[in-house]
Amino acid sequence: MKTVRIPPALRSETDGKREVHAAGATVRELLDDLMSRFPGLRPQLVDEDEIAPFVNVYVEGEDVRTLDGLETEVHDGSTVILLPAMAGGS
Amino acid sequence: MASYRDLLAQVKTEIDEVDVPRAAEILDGPDKPLVVDVRELDEWTQGRIPGAIHIPRGFLESRIEQAAPDRSQPILLYCAGGARSAFGAKTLGELGYESVTSLAGGYTDWKRSGFATELPRTLDAAKRERYSRHILIPEVGEEGQLKLLDAKILLIGAGGLGSPASLYLAAAGVGRLGIVDDDRVDATNLQRQIAHSTETIGEWKADSARRTIEALNPDVDVVTYKERLTSENVDRILADGWDVIVDGADNFPTRYLVNDASVWHDIPVVHGSIYRFEGQVTVFKPHEGPCYRCLFPQPPPPELAPSCAEGGVLGVLPGIVGSLQANEALKLALQIGESLSGRLLLFDALAAEFSEVKLRRDPDCPVCGEHPTITEYIDYVEFCSGRPTHA
Numbered sequence: 001m002k003t004v005r006i007p008p009a010l011r012s013e014t015d016g017k018r019e020v021h022a023a024g025a026t027v028r029e030l031l032d033d034l035m036s037r038f039p040g041l042r043p044q045l046v047d048e049d050e051i052a053p054f055v056n057v058y059v060e061g062e063d064v065r066t067l068d069g070l071e072t073e074v075h076d077g078s079t080v081i082l083l084p085a086m087a088g089g090s
Numbered sequence: 091m092a093s094y095r096d097l098l099a100q101v102k103t104e105i106d107e108v109d110v111p112r113a114a115e116i117l118d119g120p121d122k123p124l125v126v127d128v129r130e131l132d133e134w135t136q137g138r139i140p141g142a143i144h145i146p147r148g149f150l151e152s153r154i155e156q157a158a159p160d161r162s163q164p165i166l167l168y169c170a171g172g173a174r175s176a177f178g179a180k181t182l183g184e185l186g187y188e189s190v191t192s193l194a195g196g197y198t199d200w201k202r203s204g205f206a207t208e209l210p211r212t213l214d215a216a217k218r219e220r221y222s223r224h225i226l227i228p229e230v231g232e233e234g235q236l237k238l239l240d241a242k243i244l245l246i247g248a249g250g251l252g253s254p255a256s257l258y259l260a261a262a263g264v265g266r267l268g269i270v271d272d273d274r275v276d277a278t279n280l281q282r283q284i285a286h287s288t289e290t291i292g293e294w295k296a297d298s299a300r301r302t303i304e305a306l307n308p309d310v311d312v313v314t315y316k317e318r319l320t321s322e323n324v325d326r327i328l329a330d331g332w333d334v335i336v337d338g339a340d341n342f343p344t345r346y347l348v349n350d351a352s353v354w355h356d357i358p359v360v361h362g363s364i365y366r367f368e369g370q371v372t373v374f375k376p377h378e379g380p381c382y383r384c385l386f387p388q389p390p391p392p393e394l395a396p397s398c399a400e401g402g403v404l405g406v407l408p409g410i411v412g413s414l415q416a417n418e419a420l421k422l423a424l425q426i427g428e429s430l431s432g433r434l435l436l437f438d439a440l441a442a443e444f445s446e447v448k449l450r451r452d453p454d455c456p457v458c459g460e461h462p463t464i465t466e467y468i469d470y471v472e473f474c475s476g477r478p479t480h481a
Contacts, residue, residue: 005445008366009394009401018440044394054390058447066450081436081447085386088365088397089408090249090273090283090340 013040123164168193250408251338253285321467343470349382369411379431391476
């Protein structure tokens, strides 16, 4: 199992959980597992079978776009961070 | 037992000395040594050899590594008459410095021989007292404090992030602070926006913040822009000469506008954003590190991007994130430390946990990439509206 950190803006889709476990050997499998259990996440994470351009996915602190994208391998014990852009400052 | 004279005579046999004419030749030559004035502060403020740095004899051992990390760096020490610098040269030799000389005759002979001197820029007594806790830090010191007093930092927004950032920058003695904000203080702001107060409800935030800053530190020159940052006014505002931008905006169009303008004007941006219990901080250094568009090429559709006004924010969170922004801005102004350029620091207030992810430049970035496709301001509201901007 891998740990996925859910940012506050997406927690309304994950019953308020800040971390959830997900199964899969790649980012794609992990996100598929996650989105099958929390369908509300889909429009916030993917866009036409790609990671949506306004969200970043990090595996071990690295943006998966600089690795193998959705095919990036995720090892057991790894933490995956989902990071949508947020603009709040006031 | 050796007398002081014996000891000095002994030390002078163990070190290299140069007289004033030879020192003047060396300082005119191509391989200038680091010139260190080891006299006391009151002597230093009366005049120095041009270009010298000041490390009083009593702090020489503890501060020299900061000034000269490389042990092979040639160093010329001087004091008033050549005694303190002789002892200093011996000590630096013991610390492993390979090329240390002491100026025989010292500053007194230098001045008497008619060589150039200069009055160092120094802090007056009131400033030395106000900033004493900065001056005590070797990495800041009087020189660093003078840098801060010369620094010009522009704050985008005087709200949640801008409040703590502006107050700490003002307290630190940043000489000029610009504040861009077109909003007025209302009661809902006061749960977190500590630059404002119950008394200033209804005032422009820029004016309210200015009053608080001036009460905290009259050394700071506050420039207010009571307008929303737009494509039309951004060049005029940035032309006022800012060293660093602290971005505490509350909407995506302004974030992208600040980014594009900062890349074209080559001004580093200390970026902070907050939502509910979480904050993000990083530094965007144009052309050196990634920019905001490298991090987020596109804003989320508005329905997926709730603001603090819609989603709420824990009052202390902007205090933490805005203070981290002030920390980064001060480091940039002082040119010390490791900036957050290339790293995004995430703070989770509920877990009381910091984490960090790596940011990289995108060679295909439309603004800072190798072949930029956006070279002038666009319609940022349209760009962030979620409607397609290009066919």
